[in-house]
Amino acid sequence: MxxxxxxxxxxxxxxxxxxxxxxxxxxxxxxxxxxxxxxxxxxxxxxxxxxxxxxxxxxxxxxxxxxxxxxxxxxxxxxxxxxxxxxxxxxxxxxxxxxxxxxxxxxxxxxxxxxxxxxQGRGEDRLQMGALCVDLGANSVTLFGRPLHLPQKEFRLLLYLAERRGRVVPKGQLEQMLYGWDEGAESNTVEVYVSALRRKIGADRIRTLRGVGYMMP
Missing domain, CATH: 3.40.50.2300 (Response regulator)
Structure with a gap:
């Protein structure tokens, strides 16, 4: 968020x-x-x-x-x-x-x-996406019931996409979320974090719409 x-x-x-x-x-x-x-x-x-x-x-x-x-x-x-x-x-x-x-x-x-x-029309602090669960109250992520230990920015990226599940999020918007107005961020930073997340949660959980952005289905 x-x-x-x-x-x-x-x-x-x-x-x-x-x-x-x-x-x-x-x-x-x-x-x-x-x-x-x-x-x-x-x-x-x-x-x-x-x-x-x-x-x-x-x-x-x-x-x-x-x-x-x-x-x-x-x-x-x-x-x-x-x-x-x-x-x-x-x-x-x-x-x-x-x-x-x-x-x-x-x-x-x-x-x-x-x-x-x-x-977001939710009744609790949990975002459940099949076997993947993001618990905002506990600041934790589990996959098939097992905890995933994500660095701060990977967690933020996952949460941001999960809160917008089913919607395409532009790359620029993700950069703003991760770095605010810091112009020192590398141009491929989002791709690096998306790649790291895919290795941990499964490549099919984050889709790339080339030239547009990313989406969690």
């Missing part, structure tokens, strides 16, 4: 990047409202964790713009604004959830998983 974290507090932001990373999420962290709005306009995120009091542009204005163009990306508002009117304003603007600072990290992670399940 690819998450956009919009938070200008360096301590909170750094802690969340670490915690979400342990959940095997690919996290793009931005500290400015204008930069966040531009990133969301580009699409490709599974979830946005959005602070409200941001430099450049307020979080609620970003949310208004997101929903006005019909973008249904799940949004979890994370803020110190504790007034009831602020919560009502945020939810009415299209937020999917609202969490006040200070917060428990475990609760935030659970809320993120719940929003992702809802967005």
């Amino acid at each position: 690819r998450i956009l974290l919009v938070e200008d507090d360096p301590i909170v932001g750094d802690a969340l990047v670490t915690s979400l990373g342990r959940e095997r999420a690919s996290v793009d962290w931005l500290r400015d409202g204008l930069a966040a709005e531009a990133a969301l306009a580009g699409g490709g995120f599974d979830l946005c964790v959005l602070d409200l009091g941001l430099p450049g542009r307020d979080g609620l204005d970003i949310l208004d713009s997101l929903r006005a163009r019909g973008d249904a990306t799940p949004v979890l508002i994370l803020t110190a604004r504790d007034g009831v009117s602020d919560r009502i304003r945020g939810l009415d603007a299209g937020a999917d959830d609202y969490l006040l600072k200070p917060f428990d990290t475990g609760e935030l992670l659970a809320r993120c998983r719940a929003l992702l399940r809802r967005a």
